[in-house]
Amino acid sequence: MEKAQLVFVPAPGMGHIVSAVEVAKLLLTRCHQLSVTVLILNHSSINSKVHSYIESQRASSSIVSTRLRFIDLPKDETELLSFFSFVNSQKSHVKEAVLKITQSDFVSSVDSPQLVGFVVDTLCASMIDVANEFGVPSYIFFSSGAAFLGFMLYVQKIYDEEKFDPTELKDSDAELQVLSLINPFPGRVMPSAMLSKDWFPSILDNIRRFREANGIIVNTFLELESYAIESLKMPPVYPVGPILDMGSDGRNTHKEIMRWLDDQPPSTVWSSILVVTAPTGTSGLLASPSDYEDPQEVLPEGFLDRTTGIGKVIGWAPQVAVLGHPAVGGFVSHCGWNSILESIWFGVPIATWPLFAEQQFNAFEMVVELGLAVEIKMDYRNDSGVIVNCDEIERGIRCLMKHDGEKRRKVKEISEKSRRALMEGGSSYSYLGSLIKDVTDNLS
Template sequence: MKKAQLVFIPAPIIGHFVSAVELAKLLVDRDERLSITVLVMETSLSPNIARSYIDSVISAWSRIRFVHMPDVELDPSLSGRFFISLIEAQKSHVKEEVSKLVLESESGSDSPRLAGFVLDMFFASIIDSVNEFGVPSYIFFTSAASFLGLTFHIQALHDEQKVDPTEFRNSDVELVMPCLASPFPVKLSPSSLFSKEWLPFFFRMIRRLREAKGIMVNTFYELESHALNSFSDGNFPPVYPVGPILNLNSHENHTHHKDIMQWLDHQPSSSVVYLCFGSMGSFSVEQVKEIACGLEQSGHRFLWSLRQPPPDGKMEAPSDYVNPEEVLPEGFLDRTSEIGKIIGWAPQVDILDHPSIGGFVSHCGWNSTLESIWFDVPMATWPMFAEQQFNAFLMVVEFGLAIEIKMNYRKAYNMDGCEIVRAEEIEKGIRALMEIDREKLKEISEKSRKALMKDGSSYTCSARLIQDIIDNMA
């Protein structure tokens, strides 16, 4: 029996990293021939990445191991060049670690042989460096299949028709693309597409994706059949929908977590609106006050993950407020003490799984979007960074599964020039969210679970992928 070793190289962003490791768990659970080594890169943007999470995986999955790469110092102001610089700094270390694995595999007949690499979409440029090991490279695309289609389409427009995407900024142009059933307002594309600095990195990354042996996408066929069918014309590498890949066992039992869950236990079924804006989500004091007023005016029960922005000029994750009362309207906590709870960090999976949650105001990160579908919790969109505006469009327009508070909101890291969404608009969105018809969402939620079950669409796809990996071993 052939034993195969895969090397995973995830990006050091918590959402990307955890998704990649959850995929690794799924693959080794599916086939006892597979072992996986995960190369862990830490940077100033992600110190001590998910240590407790890694420890929990090590204790339960003997065929997954982690190799911590040497620290490299990078300038966070590199922006679009950040991942390029990280890869350049780590290339020699990656080769060194993989060479050790190859030597290990040759030392005994029972050792698994190197069968391929699974690279984060941001790390596609490393394909050149790992090609010398003579095994294929696969990409793990942590966003929607529709977004993969958008990236390919924009890159083709640029390379073949000499279209400059930066000209689309703030325009009303709509693109008709094979990956979407609805015309797409191009101004909802990621900010990187409108940036002269980011674009060269973006296009190099997408061209590299086309060279991969296959692309695994964190989605499922029943959600994105239109987009997935658009890749079947032979112009793309094979695309494998293997999701939804979610970390559903992230339960933490510290006191703060228990306090949140106990509060939820005392609320009526489907009565609470949950507000959370991701690991990088925070607002100015003025915007915080507008959200508070909108919540209070809506009259709905709420659980709000309120985070403090990092210091000016620092690209760091937000932190919890020591005293949130400082940024909230005067008397707000007293007036809403019976119906609301302000928290910092949120155990999101456990919250969305709780029967008292009736709606989710979200930044539309793809992991959060899939969690809202999985747990059948309606979503109101308030995107901020990256491809979140596109995800908001998917959920509201393409899938008809969410309502809009905002679709084109963009958050600057320094808060300067950010649009202020007023309390009236927030109140209106929350009221609509809590009255939404959940029938369509319930149906797709059930399909998301069936996709991963035996003979489900994603189950079948991952089996095909594993067979491809084994067949490619000489």
């Protein structure tokens, strides 16, 4: 069979790049005539975790690794105003890298793979221009959920057609009738990025490009977001999730925390793990936290002494390994989409405490739309100056751990469905097959 090649252009942040690489691996596992080249945009905010992850993938000896390669693009030293400006500045580097790939493949082998498309990140939609230059289709990889995809397309449409300005809805009681949601959407949980007059124009430009794509790959599954998925008509949507990086079980990298979990009873009520990380010191969509040398500097005096035996304070955590441990009975989450999918996969119910990006929207979807989580403070923003008081936190956690058996049952049920979706004959398995057919149909 003729060989085909896809070029992936992920955003260089852990929440984006890991799920994009996992999608690539799924495609390679299912389609042996396919190869994938991942281009790494060299942004100044890339942290050591991203570099370590890429190196670990390069060193992999898995079956698919022979058809998966990573290319670091040149670093651009130009001072840019926004991440979207940075992406635009990288088009020439992407074009040059793809030219080298296609030319070297052609020279080295008469059976070289044919370039059949680009898969570009949610935040890199302008890379569609490069795909167009090569005369190949482009696909968006949307690393959030289908309901949020529908929401973004809805906001862009009513802004262009009705001059609707979401920045006016901050702290508003107004509600929107969003096509991808069953329930009215309250303005007070508008995603933080859409409330910024600095960010919003660039976000709109990026969203408009979605409609030019040949398809949108979404990290979700039909059984979780059936209403939202069915509301999306153009372009074709491929829900192929949940896309997760299972990684290691944490036994070798975080022995102390895993041993502590082993000593806890199943679905523990009040024993807790508190993850304390420091701000990165930089702003932007790809900023990542780091660990404090001494977490006591930001904890109340005597906190560690008072919680001895009933709690554990740590820095960065192997989240998948922790959520997968039978001792874990609940998850107080910022509601990043990857974290939500990991929690669903392991059947761990969530108490929502969003911070930024689209996390307020995700919290609303989980609590109100899907009934799979309880609220601590759904409209919280980390730049608001508001303090979430101890009563709100206790109420949310107590509801999660003691009183809401129905939500716990629903989460366990959707957990089982998330696993079946990826199995042969499952919904995501079928959508992935449709995507592969669409991609390989581009072979000339």
